[in-house]
Amino acid sequence: MRQSMTGSCYGTPGLAPIAGALFVATSMFLSGTGASYSVKDVNQWRGFVQPKVHFGLSKLENHGDTDNGPVDIRTISEHLSNVRDTLSPSMSELAKDLGITRQALYKWLSGDSQPDDIGKAGYIIELSRLADRFNEAGVENAKLMSKMKAFDGLSIIDLIKRGDDWKSSVNLLIDEARQLKIAGVKANLTGSKSTPTDGWMSSVSIPGSGMKE
Structure with missing residues (x-):
């Protein structure tokens, strides 16, 4: 309210729209995706919500919990591309694992739409991080390694599906893949003049790699 020269009070109509706009913007930031997210876990869900929300998160990162490490700013589309390029899964198989259609999965890949389920987005992000680890380590056949039943009959992708901690x-x-490849190359070189292959690794189960209950 403002006071006129005559002493009467009158409203300032410009303030109401501004306040309303701020309220709407805040509401969009907190719940525009249809779900609530903890600021502490910003690294986990940022890639999921960023395509839908255009607000910067730098201030939240500076004042939030920094124990989670570098913030991953990739979109779901970028994560899917990383998974596809490195792990080379069948799109039909991946769609089945996510409980969606292949058409929906291709829309996520192209960026035309986004998952509405944070669980599905989280699964894609974990697969992408697995792909990152294989790439960082220089694993040449990540597809084969990711499907190897090395953990009590389970593959590392199976561990991710179950929600187990797959980092260790x-x-x-x-580590074992490097040793196995060295052994395989030596075996190929000493026993045959043909080009060394790594097909023998597909049925290997790493000794002592059983998962603890």
Whole structure:
């Protein structure tokens, strides 16, 4: 309210729209995706909500919990591309694992739409992070390694599906894969003049890699 020269009070209509706009913007940021997210877990859900929300998150990162490490700013489309390029899953199989149609999956891949289920988005992100680890370690046949039944009859993708912590498992898988490849190359070189292959690795189960209950 403002006071006129005559002493009467009158409203300032410009303030109401501004306040309303701020309220709407805040509401969009907190619940525009149809779900609530903890600021502490910003690294986990940022890639899921960023395509839908155009607000910067730098201030939240600076004042939030920094124990989660670098913030992953990739979109779901980028995560899917990473998974497809590195792990080379069948799109039909991946769609089945996610409980969606292939058409919906291709829309996510193209960026035309986004998953409305944070669980599905989280699964894609974890697969992408697995792909990152294989790429960082220089694993040449990540598709084969990701399907190897090395953990009590389970693959590392099976562990991700179950929601298990796969971080130590992938390190073991990478270390053993290097040793197995060296052994395989030596076996190929000493026993045959043909080009060395890594097809023998597909049925290997790493000794002592059983998952603890």
